[in-house]
Amino acid sequence: MVSLRDSLKGRLSSKELEVLPRAFDIIGNIAIFSEFPKELEKKEKIIGNVLIKLNKNIRTVAKKTKVHGGKYRTKKIKIIAGEDKKETLHKENGAAVKLDVEKCYFSPRLGSERLRIARLVKRGEDILVMFSGVGIYPLVIAKNSDAKEVYGIELNPIAHRYAAENVRLNKTRNVFLIKGDVKKEAAKLKKKFDRIIMPLPKSAGDFLDCALAAAKKNAVIHLYDFEHEDEIENALEKVKNKVRKFKLLNVVKCGQYAPGAYRVCVDFKLQ
Ligand SMILES: C[S@@+](CC[C@H](N)C(=O)[O-])C[C@H]1O[C@@H](n2cnc3c(N)ncnc32)[C@H](O)[C@@H]1O
Structure with a gap:
């Protein structure tokens, strides 16, 4: 070409x-x-x-x-x-999402990371996606796994509105979306999850208490973080500061967002 x-x-x-x-x-x-x-x-x-x-x-x-x-x-x-x-329809990993590219967060560069997470999901898991945006994580998980139920919580009312439309568009039956602040809404759900995804790298660590409260005994948590290439281990420190007993499963560099700076995902299992 x-x-x-x-x-x-x-x-x-x-x-x-x-x-x-x-x-x-x-x-x-x-x-x-x-x-x-x-x-x-x-x-x-x-x-x-x-x-x-x-x-x-x-x-x-x-x-x-x-x-x-x-x-x-x-x-x-x-x-x-x-x-x-500014509105468009984006297709990824078997899911389609409609969104306004200015009014909602969306990065097409995270497609392979979303599929990585979906492939880790085991049959029958209940999943919570904090910060679900236009619904791309819940939908990619629903389309590529045998999860039982996938919940998403999103603060931006416009992104939430698109997410609700995207659930209809994708005809999924096991995705449920809540509009509001994770800090308030996760507890209101009165539900415990097998897997919790925290895709807000700038401040996901501040929501770890909330994730722990919503997690089943041996739940897996995926915490995203931004770190400089020489300080990747800081992401793990954020987990150690809040979580008493866990087994580290993986630390994945999932994309560079500035020279020398990475989006990192810490996968860990509560013990
Ligand atoms: C980095 S974006 C990720 C969106 C989506 N998961 C994706 O991958 O496209 C983070 C999202 O978290 C939302 N958000 C920020 N603070 C929040 C909070 N306290 N409760 C719920 N959502 C929040 C933002 O509006 C934004 O849509």
Whole structure:
């Protein structure tokens, strides 16, 4: 396939070609450049249009203007070419999720990590996904395992609304979603879980007490964390600080989010 760089030769100077981003995310049919250099601002529409011509699945091209932030972990984007829309349908691991890419958190880069978790699930498990966003973890688990029930809790009302729609879209019968703060809603469920997934790397450690209260005796917990490559063991310290007896199952580096900085998942079993 012809690369974006090759297709832009003659339309961008060699200096501009040098700073052309090499990577972008694709969510549904929206392509998003995470880092778009200021020097290319005047050429952004040309770049976006060429990308749409090259890739039939892309209808909209956008650039991130503000990184993930705030309690809902959302980003700001600017559309630079194609259809003026921020809602799309993304397919992954046998599940489909509709979402607004600006109003909800979603990362297509975590697809293989979500499948890794789904494949660990044993027949009949009850699962709690804290911070469930547009429902992608619960749905990938429901579609790729024999879990009994999968519960998701999400604070962002817009993400929760999409998640509810996504459950209907995927015709799953064992996914149940709750809108609200994990700290309040997990206890209200009055249910104990075999497996708890905590995909809020920025502060999941603060919710460990809550996970312990909702866990069955030998439950497995997956705690996500952000760590520098030289300090991966800090993720384990967060578990040790709160959990008295556990068996460490795995520490998985599941993606780089900045130079030298990783998203890490600590898998552990309560003892
Ligand atoms: C990093 S995102 C992960 C979303 C989803 N699991 C995914 O992988 O796409 C974290 C999510 O947690 C939600 N969130 C943050 N604090 C929360 C809380 N106290 N209770 C429930 N959800 C929360 C945010 O709104 C956001 O959607």
